[in-house]
Amino acid sequence: MKGLFIVVDGIDGSGKSEIVKMLHNYLFSKSKKYRILTTREPTNGVYGEQIRKMLRQEKDPGSSSEKLAELFIKDREQHLMNAIEPFLESSGKHELNIVLCDRYYYSTIAFQSAQGMKINDIIAKNKRFRKPDIAFVLDVEPSIALERIAYREKEKFEQLEFMEKIRKVFLKMPRLLKDNIKIIDSSRPLDDVFRDLKKYIDRILG
Ligand SMILES: Nc1ncnc2c1ncn2[C@@H]1O[C@H](COP(=O)(O)OP(=O)(O)OP(=O)(O)O)[C@@H](O)[C@H]1O
Ligand SMILES: [Mg+2]
16 A cells, blocks of 8 residues: 545534544554654645635635635645655555545635635646545534634634535535545544544554
């Protein structure tokens, strides 16, 4: 196997970061043969920083769709070229390199189409990027997700109506793309959510 590329995606507050941490810990203890790169999008690179700034400062969830799509794609290109692909490609005979990525192009497709861009255009712009071996979409009702992140300062996209739109696109993802996508019910306790993911990962790792 030439490395293993795992993505966890979903709406804000769906539990991605918690699940990525649990997955990281699980894989780290499972075998000394695994080398793990745990990473996220947007990155801390120049484009990622521009994105974060826009998400903090702008208030209208409908604004800047084209600009954001462009920045996310540039950020992703760098992320793949500088970090993800070299790491996966250097997986050797005696070790398996695993990338865990918190958000990927599924978010760009869901968010920027919810902002009004044509979904086929966004999919086309992301076609050239490496497909994950498996991608998990954590699914939860936006009202629950918002309760979970109530303690944090709200970003541009963290509004109920907008999140409902994004969720609908995430749920359509397996029909939109030929990727290996698993929709996971993340309204349950984290341990239950994780147990589902683990089942799929164990099946791949044998
Ligand atoms: N299944 C769950 N049950 C209860 N609480 C949860 C669950 N999943 C996550 N949480 C809690 O909800 C909050 C948000 O979770 P987390 O940061 O993992 O979400 P996220 O998807 O990474 O959000 P964001 O997209 O904003 O980064 C955290 O406080 C976390 O502990
Ligand atoms: Mg997170």
